[in-house]
Amino acid sequence: MDTVNLDAANYKDLLKRYIDTQDEQSLYGAEQISKLFIKNNVPPEEIINLHIQALSELYPNLSEKTGHSMNFLLETMISYGMAHQEYQTLREKQLELKTEIAVAAGMQETLLATTKPSIDGLDIGVISVPAHQMNGDYHHFIKGRDGSLGVAIADVIGKGVPAALCMSMIKYSMDSLPEESMSPKAILENLNRVVFRNVDPSMFITMFYAQFIPSEQKLRYSSAGHEPGFYYRKKEDTFEEIEAKGLVLGVSSDANYERYEQRVEKGDMVILLTDGVTECRDGDRFIESEEVLEVIKGYAHLPAQDIVDHVYKHFERLQNFQLRDDFTLIILRREV
Amino acid sequence: MGLQSCVNINKEWDIVGARQMGRDIAREIGFGTVDQARIATAISELARNIYLYAETGQICFEVIDNINQKGISMIAIDSGPGIRDISQVMEDGFSTSGGLGAGLPGVKRLMDDFDIKSEEGKGTEIRALKWVR
Incomplete structure (x- = not known):
């Protein structure tokens, strides 16, 4: 023709x-x-x-x-x-915007980058996947001079670009804290002031801060209204919710955070997550947190990193490969 | 420069009158069917803006006859509330057209030249020009 x-x-x-x-x-x-x-x-x-x-x-x-x-x-x-x-x-115009957001997402990745530290006797697994291009979840590892490990996990109420911008601020305020004030309680109280002063009142951030002290095999933690994590007792093969009370960051200028402590036995696991994990959906139904624990249990014989990877893949598939919310899951397991 | 002819816009019916006058002039100076239709549509947009937001105003036409080209120039003048943020109304997708391509960005696309002056509380003056191809 x-x-x-x-x-x-x-x-x-x-x-x-x-x-x-x-x-x-x-x-x-x-x-x-x-x-x-x-x-x-x-x-x-x-x-x-x-x-x-x-x-x-x-x-x-x-x-x-x-x-x-x-x-x-x-x-x-x-x-x-x-x-x-x-x-x-x-x-x-839409194409232009998409390109710009992709660049911003790349910058965010660099800005918020954290490396999984290696701590003797502690097996660490972590996965964080954004629902859209930019992540409104945040996690960070800090290795203290005393050999302790600080773990922060946070979630901004909201998604996308505003949430991501907010998280960059959190990261830099955390970086500027002196190491002496590294108790979870003090860190949350500090961040709360920063958020209260600098963030729009309609935006809230929840955070769980944990500190593992290898010499004492103890976990110290405080929570600012964050999705409760779970504690796995190897001996009894049971999970229990990590109870911690505390006000969401940025609501009140002088919030106080309670200090909690937990002894970590050999083989025990600390599971920290954001609501993107517990609020996964199967069709129209929200899953129960028991289902998350069930899946974790199924992979419990694997190294921590493999567990979190498998759990993510499980729920990614359950939701037809379309995340509705940012998904972050951290597992710490005491080895020796 | 040719003579100016004007239509007063006070009621919706006057939009038709403005279109008619604009189309007649356009046909006379040699615009093709497609461009006549585009000019009439641009006039509609300008006249409707006056009718909806300023209530009363005027649309005037002028034939431009240079040595090498001919064209039609239209001026829409009103003493209505004016436009506070011109950049915003010139943005695609902003106007009440809701993706119908109308509004001032639509007029700008239909014509070859477009200029707008506006002062809040005083009124708006829009000039648009199209050359015979």
């Missing part, structure tokens, strides 16, 4: 052929021209005009009324053409 082009002569020939033969090949030609119109941004009124011209050349004696009717059709296409052009511009 001849290559299609958009000139008037070509349109006229094709139209003539169709009127004479009504064959499918001409209609196939019409389909190709139609695609070319779109590709070259030809507005609908121009197409009608092309048709009017072709008609008048093919049938110079066509009735005047037919001519009027074609002009009427052309008139009705003008607004359609305008809408199409607006749509084109908006589409270009």
Whole structure:
């Protein structure tokens, strides 16, 4: 078949052929021209005009009324053409925005990067996956000079870019805290002041801060309204909720956080998560936290990193590979 | 420069009058059917803006006849509330058109040249021009 082009002569020939033969090949030609119109941004009124011209050349004696009717059709296409052009511009703008967000997401990844430290006798697994391009969950590991390990896990109420911006602030306030004040209680009280002063009142951040002290095999922790984690007792093969009370960050300027302590036995696990994990959905149904624990139990014989990876894959599949909320899961297990 | 002809916009019916006058002038100076239709649509948008937001105003037409090109210039003037943020109304998808491509960005696309001046509380003046191709 001849290559299609958009000139008037070509349109006229094709139209003539169709009127004479009504064959499918001409209609196939019409389909190709139609695609070319779109590709070259030809507005609908121009197409009608092309048709009017072709008609008048093919049938110079066509009735005047037919001519009027074609002009009427052309008139009705003008607004359609305008809408199409607006749509084109908006589409270009959307692409620009997408690219910008991708760059921002890359920057966020660099800014919030944290490396999983290696602590003797502690097996650590962590996974954090954003629902959209930018992550509103945050986790951070800090290795103290005394050999302790600090773990922060936080969630901004909200998703996307605003949540991500908010998290960058948290990260830098944490970096600026002196190491002496590294008790979970003090850290949360400090951050609470920062959030209260700097963040829009409609935005809340929940955070769980835990500190593992290897020399004492103890976990110290405090919570600012964060989704409760779980403690796994190897001996009894049971899970229990890690109870910790505390106000969400940024609500009150002088919130106090309680200090909790837990002895960690050999083989025990500390499970920290965000509500993206416990609020996974199976169809229209929210899963129960027991289901999360059930899945963790199923992989408990594996290294901590493999457990969190498998749990993520399980729920990713359960939700048809479309996360509704940012998903962060951390598992700490005492080895020796 | 040719003579100015104006239409007062006070009621919805006047939009049709403005379209008619604009189209007649456009046809006379040699615009094709498609461009006539575009000019009429641009006039509709401007006249409707006056009718909806300023209640009363005027649309004037002028034939521009240079040595090498001919065109139609239209000026829409009202003493209505004015536009506070012109950049915003010139943004695609902002106006009440809701993705219908209309509004001032639509007019700008239909014409070759577009200019707008507005002062809050005093009124708006929009000039738009299209050349015969």
